[in-house]
Structure formats: structure tokens, C-alpha cells
Amino acid sequence: MSFFNRVSAICPYCKIHVNFSWISSDDNGGEIEDYSEDYFKNEKGIWVIGVCPSCKNCVLLNGYESSNKFILTKTYPFPLPSVVDERIPEKIKKDLEEAKLCFSVGAINASSGMCRKALQRACKEKGATKKELYDQIDEITTKGVISNDLRELAQSVRLIGNDGVHPNDDEVSKEDAEEILNLAEQFLDIIFVAPAKVKEIKERKEKK
Numbered sequence: 001m002s003f004f005n006r007v008s009a010i011c012p013y014c015k016i017h018v019n020f021s022w023i024s025s026d027d028n029g030g031e032i033e034d035y036s037e038d039y040f041k042n043e044k045g046i047w048v049i050g051v052c053p054s055c056k057n058c059v060l061l062n063g064y065e066s067s068n069k070f071i072l073t074k075t076y077p078f079p080l081p082s083v084v085d086e087r088i089p090e091k092i093k094k095d096l097e098e099a100k101l102c103f104s105v106g107a108i109n110a111s112s113g114m115c116r117k118a119l120q121r122a123c124k125e126k127g128a129t130k131k132e133l134y135d136q137i138d139e140i141t142t143k144g145v146i147s148n149d150l151r152e153l154a155q156s157v158r159l160i161g162n163d164g165v166h167p168n169d170d171e172v173s174k175e176d177a178e179e180i181l182n183l184a185e186q187f188l189d190i191i192f193v194a195p196a197k198v199k200e201i202k203e204r205k206e207k208k
């Protein structure tokens with residue numbers, strides 16, 4: 001069987017979305033192909049080597065066949081998570097990066113816990129003084145730093161993050177962990193990145 005579809009995924013080397021090309025290997029050094037005839041199959045699925053058209057590095061692609069198409073499930077090495085916006089304060093940015101890194105290797109409890117930590121640090125950065133995260137979120141809502149909608153969002157991150165770090169019966173699911181990662185990033189974008197962007201626009205206007 002040959003696969004004619006190109007596989008789209010994040011390249012673990014250049015960290016952008018690319019369409020991997022297939023490679024064929026032979027005595028003369030092989031070639032880059034539009035289709036794949038060379039693959040290995042075992043009980044863990046189909047394994048093929050792809051090459052990134054952008055940086056030329058090779059990756060091992062794992063997946064399965066469906067209607068003569070190769071469906072990707074995993075890339076090796078694992079693609080590192082997407083870049084966190086530089087405008088988020090350094091320590092909070094590091095927490096979010098660690099949350100993404102944890103998620104990318106399947107450490108979903110750790111990932112949710114790091115989201116919670118990033119959220120708590122953000123509340124303190126925005127002037128929260130209370131001890132518990134629940135109260136800190138309410139505190140910055142009362143101060144007008146965040147809206148009521150954003151408060152709801154933050155409390156969801158807190159709740160799932162709690163399950164990630166406390167030994168209770170509620171396990172964090174992969175879906176929840178992914179959702180919370182997205183919400184945490186949105187939250188940080190709204191309170192740190194958006195105001196920074198507004199400031200940048202204003203400064204550009206004033207220069208003109």
C-alpha cells in the first residue's frame with residue numbers, strides 16, 4: 001500500500017505547522033517523495049519517517065491507515081508546545097510554558113496544577129492580597145481588574161487545577177486539562193497581553 005496524503009503537524013524542530021514530506025531510503029541515499037511506500041507496521045500502528053520541508057529535519061510519524069490514508073496520532077520527538085507571548089510577566093510565562101510542556105508529554109495533573117499556579121501568580125501580580133485563590137480571584141474582580149465573565153473563567157481553571165494537585169477522587173481528564181490550558185492562556189492574554197497591545201498601538205499613533 002502507498003499513502004498519498006501529506007501529514008500536517010507541528011515540526012518539533014522549527015515549531016511551526018508544516019506538511020511533512022515522505023522519504024524513501026535506498027543505497028543511494030534515498031529521496032523525498034510525495035507518497036510513501038516504505039513503512040513499518042506492528043501492533044502499535046504504522047511507522048514512517050517524514051521530513052520537514054522547512055528545516056529538513058526528519059521525524060518518526062506514528063499512526064494508522066484509514067481509506068488508504070495515513071492518519072497521524074503521534075510525532076517523535078514530541079513537538080514542543082507553542083510559544084507563550086513574551087508580554088506575559090516572566091515568572092507567569094514560565095509557569096504556563098511548564099504547563100504546556102507537561103501536557104505535551106501526557107502529564108495532565110501536573111499541567112493543570114501549573115495552570116492553577118500561573119493563575120494565582122497572575123492574581124498576586126494584579127494586586128490580590130488574600131490567602132486563598134478563590135478569594136484572590138474575587139478580590140481582583142471587585143477591584144475591577146477582571147470582569148465577571150473572566151472571574152467565571154478563572155474559577156474554572158482553579159477548580160480543575162485543584163483536582164490536579166489535591167489527592168481527591170476527581171481525576172483530571174485529558175479533555176479537561178486541554179480546556180484548562182486554553183482557558184489559562186486566554187485569561188493571561190486578556191489581563192496582560194491585550195493591555196500591552198493597546199499601549200503599543202497608542203505609542204505607534206503618538207509617534208506619527
Ligand SMILES: [Zn+2]
Nearest residue numbers: 011014052055
Ligand atoms: Zn522543521
